[in-house]
Amino acid sequence: xxxxxxxxxxxxxLAPLAGAGSFGLRDDAALMDVPTGKSVVVxxxxxxxxIHFLPDTPLDLVARKALRxxxxxxxxxxxxxxxxxxxxxxxxxxxxxxxASFASGLAGDQEQYGIQLTGGDIxxxxxxxxxxxxxFAMIDPAHYKSRLxxxxxxxxxxxxxxxxxALGLKxxxxxxxxxxxxxxxxxxxxxxxxxxxxxxxxxxxxxxxTASMDISDGLVGDCRxxxxxxxxxAVIDRSSIPLSDAAALLVSDDDRLWTTICTGGDxxxxxxxxxxxxxxxxxxxxxxxxxxxxxxxxxxxxxxxxVSLDIAGKWVSIEDDSFSHF
Amino acid sequence: xxxxxxxxxxxxxLAPLAGAGSFGLRDDAALMDVPTGKSVVVxxxxxxxxIHFLPDTPLDLVARKALRxxxxxxxxxxxxxxxxxxxxxxxxxxxxxxxASFASGLAGDQEQYGIQLTGGDIxxxxxxxxxxxxxFAMIDPAHYKSRLxxxxxxxxxxxxxxxxxALGLKxxxxxxxxxxxxxxxxxxxxxxxxxxxxxxxxxxxxxxxTASMDISDGLVGDCRxxxxxxxxxAVIDRSSIPLSDAAALLVSDDDRLWTTICTGGDxxxxxxxxxxxxxxxxxxxxxxxxxxxxxxxxxxxxxxxxVSLDIAGKWVSIEDDSFSHF
Numbered sequence: 001x002x003x004x005x006x007x008x009x010x011x012x013x014l015a016p017l018a019g020a021g022s023f024g025l026r027d028d029a030a031l032m033d034v035p036t037g038k039s040v041v042v043x044x045x046x047x048x049x050x051i052h053f054l055p056d057t058p059l060d061l062v063a064r065k066a067l068r069x070x071x072x073x074x075x076x077x078x079x080x081x082x083x084x085x086x087x088x089x090x091x092x093x094x095x096x097x098x099x100a101s102f103a104s105g106l107a108g109d110q111e112q113y114g115i116q117l118t119g120g121d122i123x124x125x126x127x128x129x130x131x132x133x134x135x136f137a138m139i140d141p142a143h144y145k146s147r148l149x150x151x152x153x154x155x156x157x158x159x160x161x162x163x164x165x166a167l168g169l170k171x172x173x174x175x176x177x178x179x180x181x182x183x184x185x186x187x188x189x190x191x192x193x194x195x196x197x198x199x200x201x202x203x204x205x206x207x208x209x210t211a212s213m214d215i216s217d218g219l220v221g222d223c224r225x226x227x228x229x230x231x232x233x234a235v236i237d238r239s240s241i242p243l244s245d246a247a248a249l250l251v252s253d254d255d256r257l258w259t260t261i262c263t264g265g266d267x268x269x270x271x272x273x274x275x276x277x278x279x280x281x282x283x284x285x286x287x288x289x290x291x292x293x294x295x296x297x298x299x300x301x302x303x304x305x306x307v308s309l310d311i312a313g314k315w316v317s318i319e320d321d322s323f324s325h326f
Numbered sequence: 327x328x329x330x331x332x333x334x335x336x337x338x339x340l341a342p343l344a345g346a347g348s349f350g351l352r353d354d355a356a357l358m359d360v361p362t363g364k365s366v367v368v369x370x371x372x373x374x375x376x377i378h379f380l381p382d383t384p385l386d387l388v389a390r391k392a393l394r395x396x397x398x399x400x401x402x403x404x405x406x407x408x409x410x411x412x413x414x415x416x417x418x419x420x421x422x423x424x425x426a427s428f429a430s431g432l433a434g435d436q437e438q439y440g441i442q443l444t445g446g447d448i449x450x451x452x453x454x455x456x457x458x459x460x461x462f463a464m465i466d467p468a469h470y471k472s473r474l475x476x477x478x479x480x481x482x483x484x485x486x487x488x489x490x491x492a493l494g495l496k497x498x499x500x501x502x503x504x505x506x507x508x509x510x511x512x513x514x515x516x517x518x519x520x521x522x523x524x525x526x527x528x529x530x531x532x533x534x535x536t537a538s539m540d541i542s543d544g545l546v547g548d549c550r551x552x553x554x555x556x557x558x559x560a561v562i563d564r565s566s567i568p569l570s571d572a573a574a575l576l577v578s579d580d581d582r583l584w585t586t587i588c589t590g591g592d593x594x595x596x597x598x599x600x601x602x603x604x605x606x607x608x609x610x611x612x613x614x615x616x617x618x619x620x621x622x623x624x625x626x627x628x629x630x631x632x633v634s635l636d637i638a639g640k641w642v643s644i645e646d647d648s649f650s651h652f
Contacts, residue, residue: 021365023472023473026472026473026474026551026555027472027473027474027555028369028402028403028473028539028540029367029369029399029400029403030367030368031365031366031465031467031470032365032367032368033365033467034360034364034366038360039347039357039358039359039360040360040366041357041358042355042356042357042411042445042460042462043354043355043356043445044411044412044413044446045413045447046413046415046449046458047449048415048449048450048451050452051449051451052449073354073355074355076354077354085370087371087372087413087458087460089372118368119370120370121371121372121458123372123373123378124374124377125454125456126454127453128451128452128453128454130451130456132372132447132458134368134370134411134413134460139357141359146349146352146353147349147353148349148353213353213354225333225352228352229349229353
C-alpha cells in the first residue's frame with residue numbers, strides 16, 4: 001500500500017491536467033480570461049460514493065461521471081464546456097494507484113470534451129469519496145438558455161434515449177435482471193452519462209429552444225421544474241418517450257418499469273421546449289450531428305407546474321416524480 | 327423533527343441569498359457578467375466536519391468559515407470577493423432549523439463582504455457535513471498576484487496575527503488550557519477566520535507585493551510553498567512573528583507552542599513578499615485601513631524551497647512544517 005502526500009498527488013497526477021491560467025496548480029487560485037462580449041456560464045454539481053455512484057465503480061468512470069454531470073448542465077444551456085475546478089474529498093483507503101486511476105478518467109474526458117482543469121482542492125473525506133466540480137463555459141449572454149421561457153403550445157423535445165441509466169442502476173444492484181448484452185449497455189449508461197455536446201445540437205438549442213435544462217433527476221420531475229420556472233404546465237406522451245433497444249426489450253408494457261423510465265433520472269440528456277413550427281428544423285440540425293431529438297409532449301398554459309403523462313389516451317398525474325439524491 | 331425536501335430548502339433558505347445572474351436558483355447554471363478588461367479569479371476550497379471544523383461547531387459559524395477560507399484566497403490575490411457557488415453535502419441528521427442556521431451564517435457574511443450566491447448543488451452526505459465553495463472575483467489581470475514572483479532580498483510580510491487559530495483548536499479540544507478570556511478569543515479565531523479584506527491593504531498588496539498567498543496550512547509550510555513556486559528560499563525570524571496578546575501570554579517561551587504557532591495553520595492571513603525599499607509604504611497603507619503588516623523574514627536566493635527559522639540567532643530548519651487537512 002502506497003499513499004503519498006497531498007502535494008505529491010497534485011504535482012504528479014493533477015498538475016498535468018491543468019490548463020491556461022492555472023499556474024500549473026502552484027497557486028491558490030486561477031485566472032480565467034473571458035473574451036470581450038462573453039459571459040461565463042457557471043454550474044456546480046457534486047457526486048458522492050453510495051449516493052450518486054456505486055462504491056465499487058471503477059475510479060476512472062467515477063471521474064468521468066463527475067465531469068459529465070456538469071458537462072450536461074453546460075450543454076443544456078447551449079454552451080460549450082471550457083474548464084473546471086474540482087474539490088476532491090479523498091477517502092482514507094485511497095492509495096497512489098487510486099488517484100492515478102481517477103486522474104486517468106479526468107484526462108480521458110478532458111481530451112474528449114476539450115476541457116481543462118483550472119484548480120481546486122484536495123481534502124480528507126475519511127469514509128466516502130466526494131467530488132464537487134464547478135464547470136465553466138464562455139457564451140454570448142444573448143444565447144444563454146434558461147428554464148424560464150417555455151410558452152403555451154411549445155413542443156417538448158428530448159435528446160438521446162431516456163431511462164437507460166435508471167434501468168442500469170436496477171440491474172447493477174440486482175434489483176432487475178436482463179440478458180448480458182442489455183445489462184452491459186444499460187449499466188454502462190448509468191456509469192457513464194453521454195450528454196449531447198455535438199456542435200449542431202448546441203446550435204439548434206441556442207437557435208430554437210424557449211427553455212432548456214438537462215434531465216438528471218427524471219424526465220417527469222425535471223419537466224415539472226421547467227414548468228414551474230416558466231409558469232406553465234405540460235403533457236408528456238409516454239409512448240413517444242425514446243427508448244434504447246435494450247430498454248424497450250426490458251420494459252415492454254411493465255408499468256412499474258415505465259415509472260422507472262419516467263422518473264428514475266441520471267439521463268443527462270437535454271429537455272427543451274420550442275415552437276411547434278421549429279420542430280422539424282430542430283430535429284434536422286440535431287440529426288446532422290448524430291443527436292436524436294424526439295418530440296415527447298407539449299406545453300399547456302394551465303395550472304403552473306403540473307405535468308401529466310398521457311398513457312394510451314389517459315392522462316395520469318404523477319406526484320412523486322423525481323429522484324432525489326438528497 | 328422537521329426536514330423538508332431539497333427544493334423547499336433551496337427556495338426558502340438559499341434563494342434569498344442569490345445574486346445577479348443566478349435566476350433565483352431556478353436554473354441549472356448561473357450567468358456571470360465580466361466587465362471588459364477584467365479576468366475572473368477562481369478559487370475553490372472545501373471544508374468537512376471533523377476535518378476542518380469541530381463537529382459541534384454552531385452551523386452559522388461553519389457557513390462563515392466555508393466562505394472565509396475562500397475569501398482569504400481571493401484577498402491574497404489582491405482581489406475583492408465578488409460571488410460564490412456552493413456544493414452543500416447535507417448530513418442525514420439535519421433538520422429545517424439546521425439549514426436555517428447555516429443560511430443565516432451565509433447571509434451575515436454576504437452582507438459583511440458584499441458577496442452573493444450564484445448557484446450550486448445540495449446533495450446527501452449521510453454522515454458528514456461537507457461544503458465546497460467556489461469563489462470568484464473580477465480583476466485587471468495585470469494586478470493578479472501569484473506565488474511565483476518572490477526575489478532574492480525581498481522582505482516577507484504577514485498581515486494580522488499568527489497562530490491564534492491553531493492555539494484555539496488546542497483549547498477547544500482540551501489539549502491546552504488558558505484563562506476564559508484568552509480561550510474565548512483564540513477559539514473564536516479558530517471558528518471564524520478574519521482575512522484582511524480592507525481596501526487599502528488590497529491596494530498595497532496589488533501595488534507592492536512580488537508574490538502573495540494566504541496562510542491556511544501554517545506559516546512555515548506555506549512560506550515553503552511560496553519559495554518552491556518562486557524558486558527561492560526564506561529565513562523567518564521567529565521573534566518577529568506577530569502574536570495576539572492572548573497567544574503571547576500562552577506561548578511565552580514554550581518551544582512546543584511556538585511550533586504550533588509556526589506550523590498549525592488556519593490563520594487565513596496574507597503572506598507576501600516585496601522589495602525591502604517598499605516595506606514602510608506597504609505598512610503605512612495597510613495601517614491606514616486598520617490592517618497590521620509585520621516584517622517576519624526575508625527571501626534568499628539559495629536552495630529552492632528551503633525555509634529556516636531564526637530562533638534567537640540560531641537557524642533551525644523545519645521539516646514537518648505544514649498542517650495537512652488531507
